[in-house]
Amino acid sequence: MTTTLNQKDILKRGAIWAFILVELAFFAIVGDAMSVSSKAFLSVDNMLLLLKQSAPIGIIALGMTIVMINGNIDLSVGATFALAAVVLLDSMTWPFMQALGDWAIPLAWGFALLTGVVLGAINGLIVWKTGVDAFIVTLASMLGFRGLVFMYNGEQPTSHLNWTLVDFAEAQFLGLHTATWFLLGAALILWLLMTKTVHGRNAYAIGNNREAAVNAGIRVGPHFVLNFMLIGFLAALSAVVFYSESGSVNPNDGMLYELWAITAVVLGGTKLAGGYGSIISTLGGVIAIQLLRKGLGHIGADTQTVNLVIGLILIGVLILDRQLNRKGQEELKI
Amino acid sequence: MAQLNKTEIGAFLAKQGILIAFAAFMIGFALANQRFIELDNVFGVIRSSAILGVMALGVTFVVIGGNLDLSVGSMMSFSTIVVLDLHDKLGPGLAILAMFALTLALGAFIGFLVGYLKLNSLIVTLGMLSAIHGLTLTWSGGKNMDIADKSGTWFSVFGQERVMGIPVPILIFALLAVALSLLLSKTPFGRKVYAVGGNGQAATFSGIPRARVVFLTYIVSAFCVATAGLLQASRSLGSQNTVGQGMELEVLAAVILGGASLMGGAGTVFKTVIGVLILGFIQNGLLLVGLDFYVQYIVTWIIIILAVWLDVAAKRGRLWSPIA
Numbered sequence: 001m002t003t004t005l006n007q008k009d010i011l012k013r014g015a016i017w018a019f020i021l022v023e024l025a026f027f028a029i030v031g032d033a034m035s036v037s038s039k040a041f042l043s044v045d046n047m048l049l050l051l052k053q054s055a056p057i058g059i060i061a062l063g064m065t066i067v068m069i070n071g072n073i074d075l076s077v078g079a080t081f082a083l084a085a086v087v088l089l090d091s092m093t094w095p096f097m098q099a100l101g102d103w104a105i106p107l108a109w110g111f112a113l114l115t116g117v118v119l120g121a122i123n124g125l126i127v128w129k130t131g132v133d134a135f136i137v138t139l140a141s142m143l144g145f146r147g148l149v150f151m152y153n154g155e156q157p158t159s160h161l162n163w164t165l166v167d168f169a170e171a172q173f174l175g176l177h178t179a180t181w182f183l184l185g186a187a188l189i190l191w192l193l194m195t196k197t198v199h200g201r202n203a204y205a206i207g208n209n210r211e212a213a214v215n216a217g218i219r220v221g222p223h224f225v226l227n228f229m230l231i232g233f234l235a236a237l238s239a240v241v242f243y244s245e246s247g248s249v250n251p252n253d254g255m256l257y258e259l260w261a262i263t264a265v266v267l268g269g270t271k272l273a274g275g276y277g278s279i280i281s282t283l284g285g286v287i288a289i290q291l292l293r294k295g296l297g298h299i300g301a302d303t304q305t306v307n308l309v310i311g312l313i314l315i316g317v318l319i320l321d322r323q324l325n326r327k328g329q330e331e332l333k334i
Numbered sequence: 335m336a337q338l339n340k341t342e343i344g345a346f347l348a349k350q351g352i353l354i355a356f357a358a359f360m361i362g363f364a365l366a367n368q369r370f371i372e373l374d375n376v377f378g379v380i381r382s383s384a385i386l387g388v389m390a391l392g393v394t395f396v397v398i399g400g401n402l403d404l405s406v407g408s409m410m411s412f413s414t415i416v417v418l419d420l421h422d423k424l425g426p427g428l429a430i431l432a433m434f435a436l437t438l439a440l441g442a443f444i445g446f447l448v449g450y451l452k453l454n455s456l457i458v459t460l461g462m463l464s465a466i467h468g469l470t471l472t473w474s475g476g477k478n479m480d481i482a483d484k485s486g487t488w489f490s491v492f493g494q495e496r497v498m499g500i501p502v503p504i505l506i507f508a509l510l511a512v513a514l515s516l517l518l519s520k521t522p523f524g525r526k527v528y529a530v531g532g533n534g535q536a537a538t539f540s541g542i543p544r545a546r547v548v549f550l551t552y553i554v555s556a557f558c559v560a561t562a563g564l565l566q567a568s569r570s571l572g573s574q575n576t577v578g579q580g581m582e583l584e585v586l587a588a589v590i591l592g593g594a595s596l597m598g599g600a601g602t603v604f605k606t607v608i609g610v611l612i613l614g615f616i617q618n619g620l621l622l623v624g625l626d627f628y629v630q631y632i633v634t635w636i637i638i639i640l641a642v643w644l645d646v647a648a649k650r651g652r653l654w655s656p657i658a
Contacts, residue, residue, distance in 0.1 A: 075583070126639060128655065128657055129654055129655055130639070130643040130646065130647075130654070130655055131643075131646055131647075131650070131654075131655025131656070131657060132639065132642045132643050132646055133596055133642075135596060136590055136596060136638065136639075136642050137639060139583060139586060139587060139590070139638070140587065140634070140635045140638035140639050141635055141639075142583065143583075143587065143631045143632075143634050143635050143638075144631060144632050144634070144635025144636070145635075146628075146631050147628045147629065147630070147631025147632035147634075147635065148632065150626070150627075150628030150631070151626075151628055151629075151632070154626070154628075214657075220657050221655075221657045224657075255580060256579075256580070259404075259460055259463065259464075262460060263460060263461075263464070266457050266460075272454060272456060272457065302471070302476065303468075303471065303476075304467075304468045304469075304470075304471030304472045304476065305468060305472075306468070307464045307465065307467045307468030307471065308464075308465050308468030308469060308472070309468070310461075310464050310465075311461040311462060311463070311464035311465025311466070311467075311468060312461065312465055313461075314457060314460065314461035314464070315447060315453070315457075315458055315461040315462070315465075318453045318454060318457050318458065318461075319451065319453065322451070322452070322453065
């Protein structure tokens with residue numbers, strides 16, 4: 001937990017990027033030999049597409065990172081994602097919104113993002129005020145928020161296509177897609193937040209040792225709430241970016257997103273016990289998973305292989321991590 | 335003096351709160367709709383909760399031992415697909431045996447990773463959720479699995495028949511609950527599970543083989559999952575690859591509602607059964623009074639948080655958290 005980077009730390013931080021390089025090399029060489037398509041795997045277009053496809057889970061995973069560094073977890077992000085999407089698409093059909101023309105777009109985005117922030121605040125306040133474990137609180141709100149999604153529109157999908165919005169979501173600026181810009185922008189802001197601000201330092205301190213943080217005079221509760229509001233905001237942002245393009249949301253959308261996001265975060269080396277982790281490494285974890293999906297698809301493997309490989313890699317990472325930390329602390333508890 | 339009484343009442347409420355809430359809830363719905371407590375309806379509810387319930391019994395062991403199991407939903411899909419596929423190839427009897435063996439092998443693998451290698455159970459079982467889903471899809475080739483001759487097999491007995499007027503799934507759920515309750519409360523193994531979950535280090539120092547006990551909790555869980563897969567397969571005689579998807583969190587909700595602590599060392603099989611029944615009857619009761627199905631999600635949300643909050647509050651002796 002020292003601030004100086006020792007060898008072990010460099011090894012750990014570099015691991016995910018080394019893994020990505022291995023994946024790239026593997027799929028470029030082996031992949032192109034076995035490929036079912038004639039296109040090269042390592043083409044610029046393919047890599048740009050990969051970044052775009054990483055965005056929905058990636059943006060959520062960034063939020064999951066700060067919540068986990070803080071020593072909590074959020075299982076309700078999939079439901080938050082769905083509710084924000086419903087609000088985004090439905091609000092654009094409200095009469096007064098339609099009268100606004102394209103000015104309805106920023107307003108609809110605002111409503112959706114506000115939904116995410118409010119849901120996050122609910123989670124954070126419950127965790128703070130009741131002292132119930134975040135795992136349980138967000139497990140329950142995962143059900144509750146999903147109930148709210150169904151309440152909105154029953155089992156019907158909510159659809160609304162706005163072509164201005166679709167054009168915006170499909171646009172490319174300096175080669176990168178809109179979704180990619182949002183992913184990278186969010187990563188940059190959160191990285192600054194976690195490394196350069198008091199809130200970031202306190203979040204690490206609380207995750208590392210809650211009691212010590214309290215004794216040092218840090219107000220734990222407000223930091224919890226802020227981080228839950230941030231992950232709610234990011235889950236909504238992910239929905240906003242994704243559904244601006246697709247224009248239709250099913251009430252079951254976003255299910256299991258929490259598990260994918262946690263997988264990416266853990267692959268990036270963030271500790272479930274809190275106090276350790278980095279936004280940039282999570283970005284690496286997200287890219288590594290997407291590379292694996294795309295690469296295995298490229299060599300003609302089915303979804304089943306992807307699931308199998310990702311699961312086994314996750315366990316492999318855990319075993320490796322344990323070897324690195326063998327002399328370290330006691331084993332983690334949840 | 336009044337303070338003492340207040341804490342005593344608080345402690346009593348916290349200890350028996352889940353039962354009191356269950357009783358109040360049942361009476362309320364029974365008054366609202368007579369049909370709620372008719373035998374047919376009660377059987378119907380328990381029967382449809384049985385699969386979730388059987389899985390929750392096993393997860394109770396894992397949770398009391400201080401770990402989590404997020405792979406049960408995915409593993410249940412695996413068991414269901416495997417037994418349905420082998421049914422036509424080996425016949426029902428051998429298919430069931432083979433399915434149990436394979437599911438127990440998966441449980442043993444998880445138990446080895448969490449128990450002997452001491453890996454974090456949340457991540458291991460999260461990884462296994464994905465990996466087992468991959469295995470299931472590989473086994474089935476991604477297709478739905480159906481028994482060819484649905485009327486000419488005795489395999490449907492577990493999910494569809496009645497014995498002495500009681501549906502078989504209920505009997506199996508009840509028998510398993512009693513057996514596992516005895517295992518947990520009356521045997522040395524059961525006491526070791528509590529000891530390991532309550533304080534792993536202390537348990538190790540007092541000579542309890544922590545690794546083996548944790549390993550065995552996952553074996554119990556896998557056995558329950560295999561039983562649930564059998565009930566599921568026998569009930570429908572055909573299945574999708576994703577039949578158990580998402581059930582891991584519902585199961586966990588039932589176990590937590592029953593009062594098992596995620597920190598380990600607390601909980602009972604009986605209370606888990608109550609947790610399962612509460613979830614089942616809430617769903618049914620809300621439908622019977624004419625509310626939409628999704629209202630149960632919102633009600634469950636509130637009930638879980640209230641239940642755990644009361645429990646935590648009683649333990650610390652004050653309602654609101656002391657977190658600054």
